[in-house]
Amino acid sequence: MRLLHTMLRVGNLDRSIQFYTGVLGMQLLRRNDYPEGRFTLAFVGYGDEAHHTVIELTHNWDTDSYELGTAFGHxxxxxxxxxxxxxxxxxxxxxxxxxxxxxxxxxxxxxxxxxxxxxxxxxxxx
CATH class of the missing domain: 3.10.180.10 (2,3-Dihydroxybiphenyl 1,2-Dioxygenase, domain 1)
Structure with a gap:
């Protein structure tokens, strides 16, 4: 077994992809739209998903922001x-x-x- 990814819900997908790729130096590994579900998934990381744990950025098209809550740390x-x-x-x-x-x-x-x-x-x- 191995840890595959961590999912974060984001309000503006392009802004988040720019941060993780342009600021943190990750690569955009894949991006898929799901029109019937009204969401997009983008996977970013420092290496391919077959060998590295990555981040899944989930953008629900009808949600601009989220409350982070107190359970997630970093x-x-x-x-x-x-x-x-x-x-x-x-x-x-x-x-x-x-x-x-x-x-x-x-x-x-x-x-x-x-x-x-x-x-x-x-x-x-x-």
Whole structure:
């Protein structure tokens, strides 16, 4: 068994695809419209779905935004240079919401950015 994907509901699919591909450097792997169901699925990631866990962006055509709730925490991405990664995100218009530094009560260096729908993405520097 293996983890295939995480699904996020997004209000503006093109804006979200631009963030995950243009800001975070992922690839758009596939995009499918389902007119009878009035939704579109787009899959993004750092590698093909056969070998990597990816993100499924779900856009319900009649919904412009979602309340994030309090149960979901964040996605995590490993990076070798967290400072350069945050600067690259910022330079591309992304929002860094927690600057790089040690995690609370630990030594692991982390930072957080936010996608256009408010989902948090944690960068971790091993």
């Amino acid at each position: 996605l995590a991405i490993a990076t070798d240079d967290i400072h350069a990664t945050c600067e690259a995100v910022r330079a591309k218009g992304g929002k860094v919401v927690r600057e790089p530094g040690p995690m609370k009560h630990g030594t692991t260096v982390i930072a957080f950015v936010e996608d256009p729908d408010g989902y948090k993405i944690e960068f971790i520097q091993p």
